[in-house]
Structures are given as C-alpha cells and as structure tokens.
Amino acid sequence: MPKSSAIDQDPRLRRVRGLARVLDSSIPLGGGRRIGLDPIIGLLPGGGDAIGAIFSCYILWEGARLGVPGRNLWRMAGNILLETVVGAVPIAGDLFDFAWQANVRNVRLIERTLRSGAVRPSRSRKAIATGVLVAAIAFVLLVAALAWWILASLWGWLHGLLG
Template sequence: MTEPVRPQPMMDSINAQALLGSDPVAIRRRVEAVEAVLERAFVIPGLNRRVGLDAIGGLVPVLGDVITAAMGIYIVWEGRNLGLPKWQLARMAGNVLFDTAIGAVPVAGDLFDFLFRSNTRNLRIIKRHLDRHHPATRVVEG
C-alpha cells in the first residue's frame, strides 16, 4: 500500500510569499483573486451567469453592502500601494461608492449589482497601470 502524497511545506511557504509580498506581481494576484470572489465566484444555474459576493451580499440588507464595499475599497487601497495617480484612485473609489449607493436600494439595487461590476472596472484600471509601469507583471490571457 502506498502512502498518500502530501504537499511539501516549502511549496506552501513559496506560494504564501508569492501572495503576501508587496511587489507588483503579488499585488496583481491578490487584486485578481478579490475581484474574482466579488464578481464571478458562482454560476447561477439555468442562467449560466457568473456572480460573486457583491451581488449575493447585496441581498443582505445593509451588512452585505457594507462588507462588499469594504472589500472593494481594499482593491483601491492596493492600487494606492502600487502608486496609481490620485485621479485613478478617485475614479476607482467613485466606482465603489456608486456601486454601494445604488446597490443599497432595495430590489432595484440588487438587480443593479448583477449588471454593474465596479470591482472588474477597478481591476482593469490596475492592470492598465501595471502593464504600463511594471511590464514584467503582464500575463498573457488566452
């Protein structure tokens, strides 16, 4: 009988360092992961539409919107850590604020959360900045 293969502790620490670092590659990976959780973590059966915690959290009055707004502001904070210009940070914060304000409206706000993806917009802003100022972080998406 063979023993099951266990992950090597060294690999776990390397992966953790890759995500926890303050270099542009680590920041890009973190922001992409947060955006995926907020905007496309689940598939709605029948509709085949991807949604995330932003849309689902909006169904919980007040608390859901506050939590997803805080996660959206985290993306803005990471953009600040990358050195994005103030006007881009303001645009990103505006996206989160607009999404939170409209998302707080009962029923209509929940429908709006399915359509307006502020975190995806903010990820796009960060990716453009990284591609321009840190080209080594560029990932070819296929």
C-alpha cells in the same frame, strides 16, 4: 514600461484579481453570465452593501500601494461609491451590483495603469494609500449608517401602517 509578465506575477495584483473574481464573477449562472458574492452579501439588510464596499476598498488600497495615480484612484472610488449607493436600493440595487461589477472594473483599471507605466513615484504611495483608505472607510460607515436609518424608518412606517 514594465513587462507584462512581471506585472502579472506581482502578488498584490494576483490577490486583487482573486478577490475581484470571488466578489464579482465566481459563480456561473449559465448563458455565459457569472455572479459573485458581492451582490449576495448586498442582500443582507442594513449593511450588506457596506460590507461589500469594505472588501472593494481593499482593492482600492492595493491600487494605491501599487502606485496607481490619484485620478485613477478617485475613478476606482467612484465605481465603489456608485455600486454601494445604488446597491442599497432593495432588489434593483442588487441587480445593478450584479451588472456593474465595480471590483472587476477596478482591477482592469489597475492593470491598464501598470501596463502603461503611468505609476506614481513610490515615496507618495503610502500617503495616498492611507488617505484613500481612510476616506473610503469613512464613506462606507456613512453609507452603512444611512442604510440603517432608512431601514429603521421604513420599519417604523410599516409598523405604524399595519399596527
């Protein structure tokens, strides 16, 4: 089992911790609650949630590079998927994004895996990382296209209703 101090000093883990903090909990709101840039980026119509998901995919990719097993990578991808899909719903999705904090969840999952010593052999890390990253990017592009189509449809419907 790897020593905790060695894990804590890994530059990749430090990077994903910092990114998760910026995305999910960098701005204090008072009452002990914090918000990050992810729900704020999600407010951008037509792809804000897809942009946030791309940043989240970096944490997933680094998890794969660190040797996190496939089942945990899929769980991390599910966290991102849930946050991205629900986050695409105006207002309610942004509130969910604020509460769910997929990035912080995923970093905790990486840390638990590393501390338990349940990492995969290093020779498969690159293949897993590449596969996960390609799948995640394809998914993000699909969500962005779907969000754009929904917004265009709503705009057309509103234009027809009001015009």
